[in-house]
Each structure stands twice: as structure tokens, then as C-alpha cells.
Amino acid sequence: MKDKLKKWMRTYPIIWASYWRVKQELKRLLLIRYFLYDANLAYQFMFWGSQHRNRRRLSAELLFQYHKIEKGLVMPEPKRLFGIDPVLAVMDLLKQWRESNFEIDDPIYLGAVESLISYHGLLSSTGLDMNKIILPKVTKFLDGISVRDIDLKTPYELPQLDVAGKNPIESFENLMHARRSVRDFRTQPVDLELIKRAVELAQLSPSACNRQPWKVYLVSDPDDRKTLLSHQNGNRGFGHLAPHIAIITADSQCFFDSSERNEPFVDGGMFAMSLILSLRAQEIATCCLNWCVPPSTDKTVHQIFKIPRSEKIIMLLAIGYPSDGVSVPRSVRFPAIQVLNKIASTYSSSDRRT
Ligand SMILES: Cc1cc2nc3c(=O)[nH]c(=O)nc-3n(C[C@H](O)[C@H](O)[C@H](O)COP(=O)(O)O)c2cc1C
Numbered sequence: 001m002k003d004k005l006k007k008w009m010r011t012y013p014i015i016w017a018s019y020w021r022v023k024q025e026l027k028r029l030l031l032i033r034y035f036l037y038d039a040n041l042a043y044q045f046m047f048w049g050s051q052h053r054n055r056r057r058l059s060a061e062l063l064f065q066y067h068k069i070e071k072g073l074v075m076p077e078p079k080r081l082f083g084i085d086p087v088l089a090v091m092d093l094l095k096q097w098r099e100s101n102f103e104i105d106d107p108i109y110l111g112a113v114e115s116l117i118s119y120h121g122l123l124s125s126t127g128l129d130m131n132k133i134i135l136p137k138v139t140k141f142l143d144g145i146s147v148r149d150i151d152l153k154t155p156y157e158l159p160q161l162d163v164a165g166k167n168p169i170e171s172f173e174n175l176m177h178a179r180r181s182v183r184d185f186r187t188q189p190v191d192l193e194l195i196k197r198a199v200e201l202a203q204l205s206p207s208a209c210n211r212q213p214w215k216v217y218l219v220s221d222p223d224d225r226k227t228l229l230s231h232q233n234g235n236r237g238f239g240h241l242a243p244h245i246a247i248i249t250a251d252s253q254c255f256f257d258s259s260e261r262n263e264p265f266v267d268g269g270m271f272a273m274s275l276i277l278s279l280r281a282q283e284i285a286t287c288c289l290n291w292c293v294p295p296s297t298d299k300t301v302h303q304i305f306k307i308p309r310s311e312k313i314i315m316l317l318a319i320g321y322p323s324d325g326v327s328v329p330r331s332v333r334f335p336a337i338q339v340l341n342k343i344a345s346t347y348s349s350s351d352r353r354t
Pocket residue numbers: 067071179180181182183233234235287288289290291315328329331
């Protein structure tokens with residue numbers, strides 16, 4: 001029946017062409033299922049409101065909150081009473097951690113405690129909390145959990161780049177340690193040739209079918225930088241110190257349909273990481289700046305900087321030379337054992353077909 005109908009349609013070129021057109025359009029429309037799938041996942045998992053906190057979520061929330069404290073501690077000029085909200089949140093989350101009987105020698109837990117201790121130390125030794133608004137609460141909290149002899153490492157000095165005489169893995173290790181998010185820069189601009197070299201190296205990053213969807217828009221003019229940073233929410237207190245801000249994009253047009261909807265971010269992210277490392281290998285520091293903005297902001301920035309709509313902004317990148325003796329947060333990492341999962345074979349060897 002279907003074949004007969006097709007045969008009949010073929011005899012009328014206009015009907016046949018219309019049939020194909022409608023078929024293509026329907027196929028395209030059906031791709032909306034990818035977005036519905038994403039929306040459903042986001043609805044199920046991406047909301048921190050009052051949902052039950054399992055260990056993964058509790059760790060993530062704790063990291064998210066105490067990172068604000070760590071970050072505040074390395075700001076060139078810490079603001080008076082900075083971090084009150086995150087400090088209260090961290091104390092609450094640590095309490096939940098203990099109530100859930102999770103291990104208190106966990107590095108994430110200890111990192112959070114460490115940031116509270118450093119925060120306490122800074123506020124006690126300066127006039128940042130003259131009216132004792134938050135200090136007594138932190139003191140009481142820390143007294144209650146009795147881990148005050150912790151080996152304090154935050155904030156600490158940015159590791160130096162030193163690859164002389166090292167083998168490849170040692171050099172890479174050093175580069176990885178020396179790459180940290182820096183939030184205090186010298187005013188000296190970076191020579192464009194050095195940035196160009198880093199871009200050339202970053203272009204060696206892998207991308208899906210080698211489509212290389214990335215672009216870098218380098219913003220160096222002080223007024224332009226100010227405008228750009230005013231649309232981003234994570235650069236307060238330091239963004240203005242970076243002599244360059246790069247906008248890293250990936251072009252959606254490089255991808256054939258919505259089944260590839262995440263590829264711009266994957267490829268763009270890989271490129272961004274390579275760029276960051278290539279810059280650091282030349283002694284240049286960076287700080288990624290998230291692009292979690294509402295659609296209206298995204299559109300505005302596209303317009304201001306004349307970025308084609310098809311290009312997705314992956315992130316901004318603050319670029320510059322680190323200020324002398326700059327400190328960075330310790331930003332503790334999960335132990336590798338928690339990251340590396342060994343998948344047990346689904347079939348025992350006797351089940352396996354040869
Ligand atoms: C996609 C992305 C967005 C980020 N956005 C910001 C930001 O807006 N502001 C900021 O100060 N740091 C930002 N960071 C830096 C992270 O806070 C930092 O990478 C993390 O805490 C680990 O520290 P490290 O980079 O020094 O190792 C971002 C990092 C990434 C990868």
C-alpha cells in the first residue's frame with residue numbers, strides 16, 4: 001500500500017516534492033525530543049531547592065558554597081563582611097554532613113572546615129567584622145566540631161612553572177599544578193603573539209569529526225571589558241584587573257542536528273582547556289568565567305560584540321600575568337578513587353559469545 005502510494009506520487013513531481021519537503025520538516029520537528037529529554041533530566045536532577053540531599057549533592061553544595069569563601073580569601077581587597085551567606089550555608093551543610101554520618105576525614109568536608117578556619121583567622125586578625133556579626137557564630141561552630149589543629153593550606157601561593165629537566169609526565173604534572181584560577185593580575189598586557197601561539201596550540205584539541213567549531217574573541221579595550229564583565233556574575237572584585245577577557249564560542253552550525261546538541265559545549269570546553277594550559281605554559285594566568293546567563297543577556301552580548309547568533313558562548317576567560325606572590329584557593333579535589341569507577345563485566349566469560 002505504502003509502496004503503491006509512493007509510486008503514484010512519483011508520477012506527479014509537485015506532489016512528490018511536497019511529500020519530501022513535509023517528510024523532512026517532520027523529521028526536523030521530531031528532533032525536539034532531544035530537548036525534551038534534556039528538559040526532563042534538568043527537571044529531575046538540576047534543582048537544589050529543598051530536595052533530599054544525597055552525598056553527591058551535599059558534596060556539590062558544600063564545594064559550591066565554600067568555594068565562595070576560598071575565593072573571598074584570595075581577593076586582592078577582601079570586602080568587609082564578605083562571605084556571610086556562604087559561611088552560614090557551609091555551617092548548615094557541615095551540620096547535615098555530620099548528621100548523615102558521612103566520614104569527617106573526607107577531603108571535601110575537611111576543605112570546607114579549613115576554609116571556615118581561614119575565614120575565622122582573617123576576620124579575627126583584621127577589622128573586617130568589627131561589629132562581630134558573623135565571627136561569634138563561626139567561633140562557636142568551630143569549637144563545636146573540634147578540628148582546629150588542621151594543617152592550613154588555604155589560600156596558598158600559585159605554584160611556579162618549572163619543567164626544566166623533567167620527563168613528559170613530570171612536566172605535565174607541573175603544568176597541571178601550576179594552572180590555577182588566578183584572580184589578581186598585573187596591569188601589563190599580554191603580547192598578542194603569545195596569545196596567538198596559545199590559540200594555535202589549542203587548535204590541536206580534538207573535536208567531533210574535527211569540525212573545530214571554536215572561536216575566540218579577545219576583548220582588551222578597558223571600556224569594552226567593563227561592558228562585557230557587567231554582564232557576567234562571577235568576576236566581582238577581580239575581573240577588572242585582567243588586561244584581557246576572551247569570549248570563547250562554538251558554532252552550532254557545525255553540527256548536523258539536535259542529536260549533537262551538546263557537542264558545541266564538549267568541543268568548546270576541550271578547546272578552552274587547551275587554551276588555558278597553552279597560556280599557562282607561557283607563564284600567563286587565566287580564570288574561567290561562567291556563562292550561565294539568561295537568554296536576554298546572551299543576546300545582548302552577541303549583539304554588542306557582533307558575535308553571530310549561531311555561535312554559542314561557552315565561557316569567558318580572564319587572561320593576564322599573575323600579580324607577584326598571588327594566592328589561590330586550595331580548591332580540594334575528590335580522591336581519584338571516587339572518580340575512577342571500574343565497571344564489572346556484565347557477562348561472565350562463559351556467557352560471552354565468541
Ligand atoms: C566553566 C567554568 C566557569 C567558571 N566560572 C567562574 C566564575 O565565574 N568566577 C570565578 O571566579 N571562577 C570561575 N571558575 C573557576 C572555578 O571556580 C575553578 O576552576 C575551581 O574552583 C577550581 O579551582 P582552580 O581552577 O584554581 O583549580 C569557573 C570554572 C569553570 C570551569
